Amino acid sequence: MYHKKESYDGECTRILSENYRSTLEALGEDPEREGLLKTPERVAKAMQFITQGYGMDAGDILRSALFHESYSEMVLVKDIELYSLCEHHMLPFFGKAHIAYIPNGIITGLSKIAHVVECFSRRLQVQERLTHQILDVIQETLKPLGVGVVIEAQHLCMMMRGVQKQNCTTTTSAFSGQFMKNETRSEFLKLISHDLT
Numbered sequence: 001m002y003h004k005k006e007s008y009d010g011e012c013t014r015i016l017s018e019n020y021r022s023t024l025e026a027l028g029e030d031p032e033r034e035g036l037l038k039t040p041e042r043v044a045k046a047m048q049f050i051t052q053g054y055g056m057d058a059g060d061i062l063r064s065a066l067f068h069e070s071y072s073e074m075v076l077v078k079d080i081e082l083y084s085l086c087e088h089h090m091l092p093f094f095g096k097a098h099i100a101y102i103p104n105g106i107i108t109g110l111s112k113i114a115h116v117v118e119c120f121s122r123r124l125q126v127q128e129r130l131t132h133q134i135l136d137v138i139q140e141t142l143k144p145l146g147v148g149v150v151i152e153a154q155h156l157c158m159m160m161r162g163v164q165k166q167n168c169t170t171t172t173s174a175f176s177g178q179f180m181k182n183e184t185r186s187e188f189l190k191l192i193s194h195d196l197t
């Protein structure tokens with residue numbers, strides 16, 4: 001499902017590499033020592049890879065596999081792995097997304113739902129916005145009867161900097177349409193509840 005980006009923008013790699021070399025020096029490291037010689041370039045490429053969502057269009061991803069279908073029960077894709085970068089500290093946050101929608105004549109490929117998560121998580125983010133962006137693009141593109149999104153994630157900026165208890169999980173959710181009704185929302189939450197901590 002996930003294709004590793006093999007080519008990197010040369011100019012972007014050059015500029016980032018120079019900056020990371022300066023960063024190493026500013027941190028008191030010696031960029032000339034053996035273990036660090038190629039580090040600026042590696043980091044430059046890694047950062048381009050983990051922010052490649054900027055070059056993706058979530059609407060296009062969903063539209064690439066639309067099918068007319070009369071199925072009108074809840075479609076649930078749960079435990080979608082996600083890795084993102086908090087925009088305040090540029091440190092990773094990671095966890096799982098659970099996404100459900102009730103089709104209104106149109107469904108999409110299940111893998112496209114996971115791909116949408118990648119599109120929005122592989123960029124600088126806050127978990128709240130990520131949750132809403134996923135909901136909005138599914139609502140706008142599939143025009144379903146409703147969408148539910150729950151994301152549980154652990155933030156390294158909290159864990160590594162010791163601001164809060166280690167291993168705490170942040171849960172965010174967003175709902176539209178039928179998911180605003182208690183009954184539908186409860187069914188969705190029940191289906192994913194054994195995953196919630």
Ligand SMILES: [Zn+2]
Nearest residue numbers: 086088089157
């Ligand atoms: Zn942060």
